[in-house]
Amino acid sequence: MAEDSLPIDPLADLHADPLSEGLISMPLFEVETNSHIIITWAEDEKAARSVVADAYPYDEIARLTKRPRDTWVISKGVLGLTSPDLSPCAVARECLSRSSGDKVNAIRLYRMETGSDLEHARKAIESNMVMGW
Numbered sequence: 001m002a003e004d005s006l007p008i009d010p011l012a013d014l015h016a017d018p019l020s021e022g023l024i025s026m027p028l029f030e031v032e033t034n035s036h037i038i039i040t041w042a043e044d045e046k047a048a049r050s051v052v053a054d055a056y057p058y059d060e061i062a063r064l065t066k067r068p069r070d071t072w073v074i075s076k077g078v079l080g081l082t083s084p085d086l087s088p089c090a091v092a093r094e095c096l097s098r099s100s101g102d103k104v105n106a107i108r109l110y111r112m113e114t115g116s117d118l119e120h121a122r123k124a125i126e127s128n129m130v131m132g133w
Contacts, residue, residue: 028067033059039072092128103129 026041029048036056042048045064052061091113092106099105103125110121 028070028072030063030065030067030072031061032063033061035059039067089124089128092124096125096128101129 026043029040029042029045031038031040031048031052033052033056036059038052038055040048040051042051045066048064049061052059092110095106095109095113096103098109106125107118107121110116110125111118114121114124116124
């Protein structure tokens with residue numbers, strides 16, 4: 001088969017990762033607002049601010065940091081996820097299911113199931129509601 005008649009992979013572009021292949025070089029920014037923590041790729045600080053302004057026009061930027069690497073890591077310990085036997089998302093989703101989506105009832109069920117305090121239970125339930133329970 002001649003080189004010019006090789007089959008073309010129509011999904012080749014979907015498999016390509018231009019960032020890891022060195023075709024794109026953009027820094028990673030961490031932007032903290034009064035309501036969110038946003039991790040975004042941007043050309044520069046001005047572009048990172050623009051991302052926030054477009055997505056959350058009413059948020060005020062409290063802190064903007066250019067990350068030293070191209071990776072973002074969130075420690076499970078910082079989030080209180082230290083027990084290997086307990087999946088907070090699975091428990092929260094089960095509580096939401098049992099409560100038919102009633103947030104207050106789901107929080108109560110989550111507290112009973114895990115022994116969590118009110119604030120931790122609220123965060124677990126609300127974050128799972130945001131993720132599209």
